[in-house]
Amino acid sequence: MWAWYLLLVPIFGVIYRAWSKRRRRMQLLVSKLSAQDWATVIDWVPLVAKLPPELQGRLQGKMNLFLSQVRIYGKNGVVVDREVELSLSAQACLLIVNSDVWYNTLHTVLLYPGAFHSKQQRQDGYLVTETKEVRLGESWRHGPVVLSWPHAEQGGVNDEDGHNLILHEFAHQLDALSGDTNGVPILAKGQSHQDWEAAIMRGYEAHVANVGRNRKTVLDSYAATNYVEFLAVSIEVFFEKPEKFHEEYPEVYKQISILLNLDPLAWG
DSSP: OHHHHHHHHHHHHHHHHHHHHHHHHHHHHTOOOOHHHHHHHHHHOGGGGGSOHHHHHHHHHHHHHHHHHOEEEEOTTOOOOHHHHHHHHHHHHHTTTTSSOOOTTOOEEEEESSOEEEEEEEEETTEEEEEEEEESEEEOTTSOEEEEHHHHHHHHHOOSSSOOHHHHHHHHHHHHTTSSOSSOOOOOTTOOHHHHHHHHHHHHHHHHHHHHTTOOOSSOGGGGSOHHHHHHHHHHHHHHSHHHHHHHOHHHHHHHHHHHTOOGGGGO
């Protein structure tokens, strides 16, 4: 009898912890920010004011869940205050505000006071070389996300220039949830892989051709780097320049809209 009891206690402990975690998650997802916090979000990330009321409420819950999971650290003098937490989490959660996708493996974000050096390794056969690159942001598959905070902050404040560092790096996080950062994220239920790949490939090839001809488009030339960067830059302009993006890349706009279950064109 006592042997069974001793065996069951740890099992019930595991079940209870799992239940408590799920319950806490559900509570956070339906929780709201204070009026003061929400006013701060609107000031720092005016894009969210365009969201329909239902999505504004959903965003607040996801922000609370995000901040309960992810630790934000300032490096080299960057101070992480409430405004920084709200700005960053609002932009990060905007991508997933209307989907069931979550940044399951992300627990750390690092903020630098400007561009930073990143060590990169490249392998050619048995030869591995290490170089240092200057970057404004980077996203690792299981975290962390690393950002130049001044550039990230400006991306949130200016919601019409088509450049948003946080949206860009968290698009990479979204992409990586499929198991590899390759421009093919976990698609929405019922979304066709064939349609996704066809739209991204055609859009990317058209953009590369435009860049080669020095033809200006809504997308930054950096989107011509590869499919991964094409997707990340496309998500930036999907939110910030939806009309122009839809006009120039309608197939890509449609697929990203299905993926995120969002349509900024309808926000007015």
